[in-house]
Amino acid sequence: MKSELHRNYSELTEFILLGFRSSPEIQIRLFILFFFIYMVIVVGNISMIVVIKIDFRLHTPMYFFLRNLSYLDLCYSTVIAPKTLANFLSKEKKISYNGCATQFFFFALFVGTEGFLLAVMAYDRFSAICLPFLYTARMSQQSCVHLVTGSYICGCINSMIQTGFTFSLHFCGENRLDHFFCDVPALIKISCIDTFVNEIVLFVLSALIIITTTTIILVSYAYILSTVMKIPSIQSRSKTFSTCSSHITVVSLFYGTVFFMYAQPGAISSPEKNKIIAVFYTLIIPMLNPLIYSLRNREVKNALKRIMLRGISFQ
Secondary structure: OHHHHHHHHHHOOEEEEOOOOOOHHHHHHHHHHHHHHHHHHHHHHHHHHHHHHHOHHHOOHHHHHHHHHHHHHHHHHHHHHHHHHHHHOOOOOEEEHHHHHHHHHHHHHHHHHHHHHHHHHHHHHHHHHHOOOOHHHHOOHHHHHHHHHHHHHHHHHHHHHHHHHHOOOOOOOOOEEOOOOOOHHHHHHOOOOOOHHHHHHHHHHHHHHHHHHHHHHHHHHHHHHHHHHOOOOHHHHHHHHHHHHHHHHHHHHHHHHHHHHHOOOOOOOOHHHHHHHHHHHHHHHHHHHHHHHHHOOHHHHHHHHHHHHHHHHHO
C-alpha cells in the first residue's frame, strides 16, 4: 500500500485549478472583471511607489513603510492574478506541480511579510505620536531597513514551513484543486493521507502570526489613544489621529479576511466561501490599499498635485 501511494505521489506532475465553475460567458465576464481589478492594482501601487520615491517631502519612515506595503501588495497579487486570468480563457486550467509549489511559496512569503509590516507601521505611529522627541533616533533610516528586513525574514520562515509541510503531502493521483490558485486548504482537501498535523501547523502558525502582530498593533494604538486623549484641543486630536486612520482601515480589512481564511478550526470545510474570501484578500485589498492611503492622506494628495503641476510645467 505504501509503495502504491509513493508511486502515485511521484507521478503527480500537475494540478487542475477548478476555479470558478460557470458557463463560458460568465468566465469571460469574470476575466474582464479580474483584469480590471488587476490593472487598478498595478497602476495604483506603482503610482504610490513612484510618488513616494520622487517626492522628497515623503522621504519619512511612515512613507518608507507605505512604499514597501505597496510593493508587497503588487507582488502577492501578481503571484495570483496572471495565472487566474489565463485560466479564465483556458479549457485545461493546469498548473505544474513545481509551479504550484512556487506560487504558494511566494504568496505565503508576501502575505506573511505584509502582516508583520502592518505591525511595524503601527509601531512607527506609536513612536511618532507617543515618543516624538525620540522618534528620529528610534526610526532612523538604518532602523527602518532593519524592521522591513525583519518582516521579510519572518514572512520567509513562515512560507518555508508552510510550503515544506504542504508539499510533503501525498495526493495519490488526485490533482483537481477546488480553488483558483494553490492554497493550503484546497491542497489539504485532496490529500489521501491524514492531514491532522498539517491543519494544526496551518492553524498554529496563522494564529501565532495574527496574535503576535495584532498584539503589537493593539498595544501601540492603546498608547496612541491615551496620548491623543490628553491633547486639550479637539482639532489637534483629530489631526493627530488622522495620521492613523488609513492604517487602521487597512489593518481591519487584512486581518479580518486572513483570520476567517486560516486562523479558525474547520477553515478548509467550505471551498466556495474560501474562494470568495480569497478574492478579497488577494485582489480587492491590494486594489483598495493605495486608494485608501491616497484619498485619505493629505500629504499624498499634495504630492500628486505637485508632480502633476511639475509635469504640466515641463510641457
